[in-house]
Amino acid sequence: MRRQDHMQTKQIISRRSFLQGMAAAAALQQRSTPTCFGAPTPTSSREKLFILAYSQVKLTGGPLRSQLDRIHASYQSLDENRLLKVYRQRAGLPAPGEDMGGWYDAEGFGPGQVLGQIISGLARLYNATGDPATQAKVQRLVKGFAATVDADDYWYPSMKASTACAAYTLDKMLVGLLDAGQFAGVPAALDIARRCVKGSIRYLPPRAYERFEAPKQAVYDETYTLPENLFYMWEVSKDQTYRELAKRYLMDGTYFDPLSRGENVLPGLHAYSHVNALCSAARAYLVLGEIKYLEAIRNAWDMIEEAQSFASGGWGPNEEFVTPNRGLLGESLTKTHAHFETPCGSYAHFKLARYLLRFTGEARYGDSLERVLYNTILGIKDPRGDGHVFYYSDYHPSTQKAYMQDKWPCCSGTTPQVVADYAISTYFWSEDGIWVNLLTPSEVSWRVHGVPAKLIQTTTYPESDSAELRVEVAAPSEFSVYVRMPGWLKSPAQVAVNGKAIAVTTEPRTFAAIRRRWQTNDTVQIRLPFSFWVQPVDDQHPNMVALMWGPLMLVALDPSLELPKDSIATSPEGLRASPYSPLTFEVSRKADKLPFVPFYRVRDEVYTTYIQQKPA
Numbered sequence: 154m155r156r157q158d159h160m161q162t163k164q165i166i167s168r169r170s171f172l173q174g175m176a177a178a179a180a181l182q183q184r185s186t187p188t189c190f191g192a193p194t195p196t197s198s199r200e201k202l203f204i205l206a207y208s209q210v211k212l213t214g215g216p217l218r219s220q221l222d223r224i225h226a227s228y229q230s231l232d233e234n235r236l237l238k239v240y241r242q243r244a245g246l247p248a249p250g251e252d253m254g255g256w257y258d259a260e261g262f263g264p265g266q267v268l269g270q271i272i273s274g275l276a277r278l279y280n281a282t283g284d285p286a287t288q289a290k291v292q293r294l295v296k297g298f299a300a301t302v303d304a305d306d307y308w309y310p311s312m313k314a315s316t317a318c319a320a321y322t323l324d325k326m327l328v329g330l331l332d333a334g335q336f337a338g339v340p341a342a343l344d345i346a347r348r349c350v351k352g353s354i355r356y357l358p359p360r361a362y363e364r365f366e367a368p369k370q371a372v373y374d375e376t377y378t379l380p381e382n383l384f385y386m387w388e389v390s391k392d393q394t395y396r397e398l399a400k401r402y403l404m405d406g407t408y409f410d411p412l413s414r415g416e417n418v419l420p421g422l423h424a425y426s427h428v429n430a431l432c433s434a435a436r437a438y439l440v441l442g443e444i445k446y447l448e449a450i451r452n453a454w455d456m457i458e459e460a461q462s463f464a465s466g467g468w469g470p471n472e473e474f475v476t477p478n479r480g481l482l483g484e485s486l487t488k489t490h491a492h493f494e495t496p497c498g499s500y501a502h503f504k505l506a507r508y509l510l511r512f513t514g515e516a517r518y519g520d521s522l523e524r525v526l527y528n529t530i531l532g533i534k535d536p537r538g539d540g541h542v543f544y545y546s547d548y549h550p551s552t553q554k555a556y557m558q559d560k561w562p563c564c565s566g567t568t569p570q571v572v573a574d575y576a577i578s579t580y581f582w583s584e585d586g587i588w589v590n591l592l593t594p595s596e597v598s599w600r601v602h603g604v605p606a607k608l609i610q611t612t613t614y615p616e617s618d619s620a621e622l623r624v625e626v627a628a629p630s631e632f633s634v635y636v637r638m639p640g641w642l643k644s645p646a647q648v649a650v651n652g653k654a655i656a657v658t659t660e661p662r663t664f665a666a667i668r669r670r671w672q673t674n675d676t677v678q679i680r681l682p683f684s685f686w687v688q689p690v691d692d693q694h695p696n697m698v699a700l701m702w703g704p705l706m707l708v709a710l711d712p713s714l715e716l717p718k719d720s721i722a723t724s725p726e727g728l729r730a731s732p733y734s735p736l737t738f739e740v741s742r743k744a745d746k747l748p749f750v751p752f753y754r755v756r757d758e759v760y761t762t763y764i765q766q767k768p769a
């Protein structure tokens with residue numbers, strides 16, 4: 154496309170990212186874990202770590218739980234008649250309530266698209282919290298949607314939905330229905346999902362394609378994200394039809410094959426949907442066992458981490474992967490305000506990180522998950538409830554957080570899903586123990602060789618750098634407690650059991666393994682000392698840096714800051730923690746002080762993410 158069309162096109166592209174399911178393995182395991190003490194049986198020899206059911210992890214406080222509660226309440230209060238209106242109208246049923254507006258309307262950019270994701274998010278939130286009103290809402294929404302499916306299984310909310318985004322809308326509806334069945338006790342949902350697939354087939358292309366190959370009317374459809382949820386459907390139904398259909402949409406030739414050979418085909422691709430597509434490769438590896446899919450996602454992960462990521466861990470300015478080593482991330486700081494599509498991007502990033510953690514057991518993927526969590530999604534503005542949601546993280550100098558102008562974009566669908574998934578990102582399990590990936594107030598219940606066990610975590614992290622884990626076991630049991638040692642550690646982590654320091658390897662970017670015969674009320678004390686460090690935006694802009702404090706990206710709160718005129722000395726000694734407020738820091742600048750806080754603490758203040766570093 155022509156360069157002058159770039160921003161306009163980007164705006165259209167941005168209406169487009171999408172999202173989808175992830176819950177699959179958790180789903181299977183949930184079915185096999187009728188009580189909160191149950192532990193699933195390993196489902197695959199390809200996994201070193203296993204995911205827990207939402208219901209096995211309870212977030213008990215702290216900033217993650219607080220955000221989850223606010224977002225849960227917002228989505229729980231959405232008007233069901235309005236959510237179902239476009240579907241009912243198309244089916245010729247009474248359709249009370251106001252139009253949703255924005256992308257959601259019959260002729261909007263994505264008609265009815267986020268309904269499936271809202272059902273999915275609420276089903277997961279029900280499983281995570283046990284709130285009966287949430288379960289009832291999921292049941293009503295599925296029932297209301299089912300009533301709109303025609304006798305010939307046509308179910309799209311408008312002809313535009315079936316011609317412009319048949320794959321996208323199906324992908325999101327599938328994850329909603331499958332999650333409703335797996336997590337919210339809606340057994341009829343699987344049959345409705347079968348009918349949706351049947352009713353979609355005639356609108357789907359025979360294979361996945363990139364945008365440049367797409368038919369004109371469906372240029373923004375995301376056929377390449379379909380396999381993840383089709384594999385999920387196979388896992389739930391055991392019907393080979395869906396496994397074969399999933400294979401048909403794996404985008405091997407132009408994407409997974411070259412990535413598996415280490416060829417960087419990312420530049421120019423739509424960022425979020427292609428990370429989401431990597432989750433399809435991950436699921437393909439899990440189900441089919443073909444090593445090329447694992448190689449593709451590992452290589453792509455490295456390419457994203459090395460040359461596409463901002464200090465926050467977010468990626469994709471203007472929703473696009475950049476050509477590496479040309480300074481394009483640095484240039485993007487002043488050229489756009491659309492630096493990271495946050496709810497959708499973090500949702501896909503977390504899914505991919507969890508797949509990679511499961512396949513490899515490597516702490517680096519947990520590090521990245523933590524970084525994106527604290528520096529992007531935890532910092533979003535709360536959804537307004539009227540369809541206006543936070544969309545882009547903005548790293549432009551002197552900017553403010555904002556809502557997306559259009560109502561009900563893709564990110565309004567991923568927002569409830571990504572916060573529900575905090576639970577399953579916090580802990581993992583293996584035959585020989587429990588894996589602590591995130592420090593946050595929480596409890597996890599599982600079984601050690603058949604013995605019910607519980608770990609209770611107390612912490613004010615990241616306001617403090619410490620946590621305590623307390624064990625409860627039905628009988629004394631030998632197992633390992635694995636704790637992630639982050640890559641950002643500059644001085645050694647401290648680990649103690651029952652208050653006494655123990656000899657344990659605490660190498661950064663590994664999991665420390667604490668193995669012993671545990672008894673109830675044994676405790677583990679962990680301290681991960683935070684320190685300051687700086688992260689240049691890219692190789693071509695070595696003095697354009699973000700300040701980091703442990704896992705947290707700090708931003709300057711000063712509307713008078715002028716870049717690059719105001720260059721700032723960023724030596725660690727120049728940064729001082731404010732004695733008045735936790736996680737507030739100051740850098741001396743001429744006669745005054747420049748305040749810094751973590752991105753997630755910013756509300757409506759003017760902030761600047763990258764500053765010009767004064768050469769030493």
Ligand SMILES: [Zn+2]
Nearest residue numbers: 170497563564
């Ligand atoms: Zn989005």
